[in-house]
Amino acid sequence: MEYDKKNEQTQQHERQKMNIVIIGHVDHGKSTLVGRLLADTHSLPEGKLEEVKSRCAKNARPFEYAFLLDALKDEQAQGITIDSARCFFHSDKREYILIDAPGHIEFLKNMISGAARAEAAVLVIDAHEGIQENSRRHGYLLSMLGIRQIVVAVNKMDLMNYSQAVFDRVQNEYAAFLSQIQVTAQHFIPVSAREGDFISQRSSIMDWYDGPTILEALDEFEKEPASVHQPLRFPVQDIYKFTAQGDDRRIIAGQIETGQLAVGDEVIFYPSKKRSKIASIEAFNVPTPPKAYAGQSVGVTLFEQIYIQPGEIMFRGDQTPPQTSTQLKINLFWLGKEPMIFNKRYLLKLGTARVPVWLRQINTVLDASELNTELNRRHIERHDVAECVLETLKPVAFDLTTEIAQTGRFVLIDNYHIAGGGVILDVARDQLDLTAEHVRQREKNWRRSRITASMRQTRLNQQSTLVVISGPAETGKSQAAQMLEEKLFEAGKQVYYLGIENSLPGIDSDLSHENLRDEYIHRLGETAHLFTDAGLILIATVSDLAEYELNILKTLNRPGDTVVVGIGSKTLSDPLLDLDLNETMNTENASTKIANLLTERHYLPEYYL
C-alpha cells in the first residue's frame, strides 16, 4: 500500500522524543543544570554560548550556565525562573524536551503546567541548603500529576567538598519522604551543575559514586507505552456535520485516551447510556483506517444516528464501563488567587466534559511540604492539597484515578482561569442529589393555597400529569402530541401542548449546545411542575431523551406524575417507557394509544371517549 511505504520511510527519520521536567526549590540550580546539559551535548545554536559569555563580560557579571535559558529580560533581572521554558536537546539515544520549571512558590502554577506535560522528572536538591519546602511540595505534586519516573540530582556538591556524607544525608532524608507518598526515585545522583560533574560526564572527583550521570539516567527512563490494552475510553470532543460544504457525514470527533476501536464495534455513551455501532473511522489525506488506537485524534460515524453531546465518554459494550455520578470524592490542588469555597459555582473540566460544580465537603487539607493534615477546614487556600467532595450539576462519566488515570483527572475553572486540578479517588455517596435537594427546598417553601389536588381533580374530572413523548427527530412526535391535545380538548379535558421542542438543538446541529439543552430540560421540568400542580395535563416532546435527563424531568415535576412515551426510541430502555410505539405507526393510531394509556392509568375517566 502506497501509504504504508511512505510512512515507513518517515519513521526511519524519526527518533523517539521524551518530555522531562526539571523541578526543585528556588535557587537549587535547575536552570544551571539544564544550561550545562545543553552546552555539554552541543545542543545550543552556534555562537550562543560565546554570545552570552561576551554579554556577561560586557556587563561585568560572572558567566552562569543558567543565563543560557533565561531568554526573558525579567528573569535575568531577578535571577529566577518565572515560567516553564522548554529546551530541545538530544542524546545519542533520543530527543528530549527539557522543561525548566520555576522553583519559587509564587510560580507553582507554572511549575505544574510544565510538569503536567512531562513523562519523567529530575528533582534538584541543593546539597548545601538541603531539603526545602518546595523540594517536598514538588515531589508530592509529581505523584498527583501521575509522573512515576523520577531521579534526584543532589546539586552543588562542589560547595560541600564533594562529601559523600553530605550526599548520603540528603539521600536518606528525601528517600524517606518519597516513601511516605509511595514514590521511589530511580537514582540519587551527586552533581555539580556549575562544574559539570556527573551531568553528561563522570568525574574522578566523586569516585565513591558509581551510578549513572544525569544524561545516562535520562536515557534510562522508559517511554510509557500508549494505553492500547486498557478498555476503550473515547471522550467525545465534538460532533461535526459540514452540510453547507456538501458533506453529509455526521462525525463524532475526539482523541482516544485508552484502548482501541474498530469498525463494527458496539459502543455505549456515558452518561446518556445511549448505544450504537461504529460504521466508519474517518480521516483526511489517508485511506480510511479499519481500526484506531489510544493517542490518536480520530472521528467515527455511527450506524444509529443517536443524539449525544460533547463531554460524553464512548466505550465498548464488551468492556468495563466507566463510572457515572454527580458525586466525586477527589484529591485536589488549588492554585487560584481566591480560596475555593462552599456554595460557589465552579466549572469542572473532566475529559471533554464541562459541567458546573460545587464544593460540598472538605475531608482533609494537606500541607504538601510538611505532609501534615488539617481537619475542619471551611475553605481551600492557594497551594493547599485537599481531599474533598464535589457535586456536579448533571452526571459525568469518569474513571477512578487508580483504574484509568487519563479519565480520572480534571481541572476546575474559577473566574475564567484554571484554578485547580486533581484526581478522582472514588464515587461519593449520592445522598445530596442536587435536583432532589432543590425540589425538597422548593416544596418546603411553596405557599399552598386552600385548593387541594383532589379538589382540582374532582372539578376538572381528570388527574394531572406530564406526558413526555421522546424519540429520534422526525418520527412524528409533535404531530401525535398535537392530535392527542385536540382529542382531549374535544372531550372537554384541560390540556396543553407545549410545542417548543424545535428550539432544542437537534441531531444535526454541528455546534455544541450542551448547556443550552440542560437549561431547556430544567425549564421544562419546572414548567411541567406548574401545570401539573394546577391540575392540568401537559404534553411535551423532547428528541432523544437520555435516561438522566428523564430523571431530572421527573424529579422537577414532583409531586406531579410523569408518563413516558417513546416513538421509535432507541435511547431509553424498556422499563423507563410507559408506552413504546413504533415510528411507522400513523398519527391517529399513536394518539389513540396514548389516550388509552391515560385512561388505563386513571388520568382520564373511563367514559371520556
Next chain:
Amino acid sequence: MNQTETMTQLDALEAQSVYILREAYRSFKDLVMLWSIGKDSTVLLWLARKAFFGHVPIPLMHIDTNFKIKEMIEYRDRFAKEWKLNMIVGQNVDALSRKQTFPDGGLGRIDCCKKLKSEALKHTLSGEWPRWVMNHTTGSYDKQENGDAFTGVIVGARADEEGSRSKERYFSPRDQQSEWDIAEQPPEMWNQFNTDFAPGTHIRIHPLLDWTELNIWQYIKREDIPIIDLYFDNGSGKRYRSLGCAPCTGQVESTAKNVADIIEELKSGKFSNIAERSGRRQDAEDDGGLETLRRDGYM
C-alpha cells in the same frame, strides 16, 4: 494518522495539534487562524483540514504589510480559492499612505514591524479597521467594515523558534491591550486548557508549540503539503529559510532544491546548529527584540 498501535513522533504531534484545534473550534464562536503563508502556518492550515476532515471551518487571516515577497500573495490567493478558505486580509493603510515604514525611510525596522504587523493585526482582529474578505464568486477581495472582534486567535508559533516563545501556553490569555503577562499566566495541565475568557480579552492558541523546525519539514514531506517554493533553491544557490517582508528577510546560501534536501540540511548539514530566524534582521536590532514585539502582540 498512523495505522498501527505504535505512534511515531509525528503521529503524536499531529494528534495533539488536532486535539487543540478541535478544542479551539468547540470553545470560540469568534475564532480566526493567522496564516503568514510560511511553512509553519501552512502546516497549521493542513492540520485544520485533518481536524475537520477536509474542511476549514475557521476563517484565515493574513496581515499584508504591502512589502511581502510577491510570490507569497499569489500563493495565498491560489490556495484560498482551491481549498475554499474564508480568507481575510488586514493592512495598516494609514501608515502605508503616510510612508511611515522602514523601506520608505520613515522608521527603523522594529518600529516598522510594530506599525505594519502588530498594529495592523491588533486593529484587524478587534474589527476597528476594515477587513478585506475573499469573494469566492468574483475571486477578488471585498472590503468589510465593523466586523466582530475575534476572541480566539490561532497562531503557528513554535517553542524552539526563540526564547520567549518557549514560555507560551497552548492557550495563552491576552488582556485588553493584547499584552502578554508572562508571570501571571494561568496553569495548563494534561489536555485541559484555558478556553474561557473575560469580556474584552482574547486567547492566543498555539497548536504547534511542541513542533521543531525539523518536525515541520518532516511532516510536510510525509503529507506532501504544497509549500511555497521560495523555500527552495531555484538554481541561484540561495533560498529563504524563513519568510517575511522583502526588505528585511535575507536568503541563505543553500542548494536545497526540495523538502528532502532541507531535512538533510537541518539534520546533519550546515543549518543543524544555526537559528532559523538568523536571516530576520529585526531580531538583531535590540537585545531581546522579538520579546519586546511579542509582549506587544507580535506573532
